[in-house]
Amino acid sequence: SQQGEEDPQALSIQEGENATMNCSYKTSINSLQWYRQNSGRGLVHLILIRSNEREKHSGRLRVTLDTSKKSSSLLITASRAADTASYFCATASGSGNTGKLIFGQGTTLQVKP
Amino acid sequence: NAGVTQTPKFRVLKTGQSMTLLCAQDMNHEYMYWYRQDPGMGLRLIHYSVGEGTTAKGEVPDGYNVSRLKKQNFLLGLESAAPSQTSVYFCASRPDRIASQISVGYTFGSGTRLTVV
Numbered sequence: 294s295q296q297g298e299e300d301p302q303a304l305s306i307q308e309g310e311n312a313t314m315n316c317s318y319k320t321s322i323n324s325l326q327w328y329r330q331n332s333g334r335g336l337v338h339l340i341l342i343r344s345n346e347r348e349k350h351s352g353r354l355r356v357t358l359d360t361s362k363k364s365s366s367l368l369i370t371a372s373r374a375a376d377t378a379s380y381f382c383a384t385a386s387g388s389g390n391t392g393k394l395i396f397g398q399g400t401t402l403q404v405k406p
Numbered sequence: 407n408a409g410v411t412q413t414p415k416f417r418v419l420k421t422g423q424s425m426t427l428l429c430a431q432d433m434n435h436e437y438m439y440w441y442r443q444d445p446g447m448g449l450r451l452i453h454y455s456v457g458e459g460t461t462a463k464g465e466v467p468d469g470y471n472v473s474r475l476k477k478q479n480f481l482l483g484l485e486s487a488a489p490s491q492t493s494v495y496f497c498a499s500r501p502d503r504i505a506s507q508i509s510v511g512y513t514f515g516s517g518t519r520l521t522v523v
Contacts, residue, residue: 335516336498341511392437392439392500394439396441
């Protein structure tokens with residue numbers, strides 16, 4: 294079963310615009326991560342936000358987390374053609390230290406030059 | 407370059423054949439994972455390991471076996487391949503959270519594209 298539901302499934306924008314992707318999840322989490330996947334490649338870790346954090350920044354990326362709504366958003370500002378990729382949220386939950394992540398189905402972002 | 411290396415990158419199997427996918431990491435990570443990625447399904451966890459000599463089942467373990475005889479290697483085996491196992495397989499690793507003192511993300515390999523006919 295998938296923990297994360299991502300919205301939208303696909304997003305197409307012009308270079309320079311901002312892109313916002315949303316992730317909702319079902320159970321309590323310890324942390325939430327976002328990954329990028331370029332076509333035919335492995336996933337690359339972008340950013341991690343812990344359950345006691347509300348917002349985090351990394352370069353042009355801004356992630357928010359609302360645990361009361363069980364949702365997160367990823368904002369990419371001033372998008373570039375190189376940002377074209379699929380973006381996945383992944384949640385870690387439960388006790389223990391297994392580090393298991395449950396991934397959402399992803400949002401496919403196309404940035405047109 | 408340091409990272410996670412998966413071999414082979416591509417493979418075509420006939421139904422009933424067996425094969426082993428190899429994942430190797432040179433970052434001294436404790437934790438290793440095997441995922442499969444199917445269209446519209448995201449990534450689903452097959453098996454994982456929290457250290458040398460340990461393995462555990464993930465979300466979709468049926469039809470797969472794993473071994474972690476050495477810390478740097480995590481093998482995924484298909485004993486009798488089925489068309490339903492056609493997928494892209496990703497291996498990932500991460501350091502022990504306590505050892506690293508921080509929460510960290512996974513490092514992924516580039517994937518193995520497997521087709522079972």
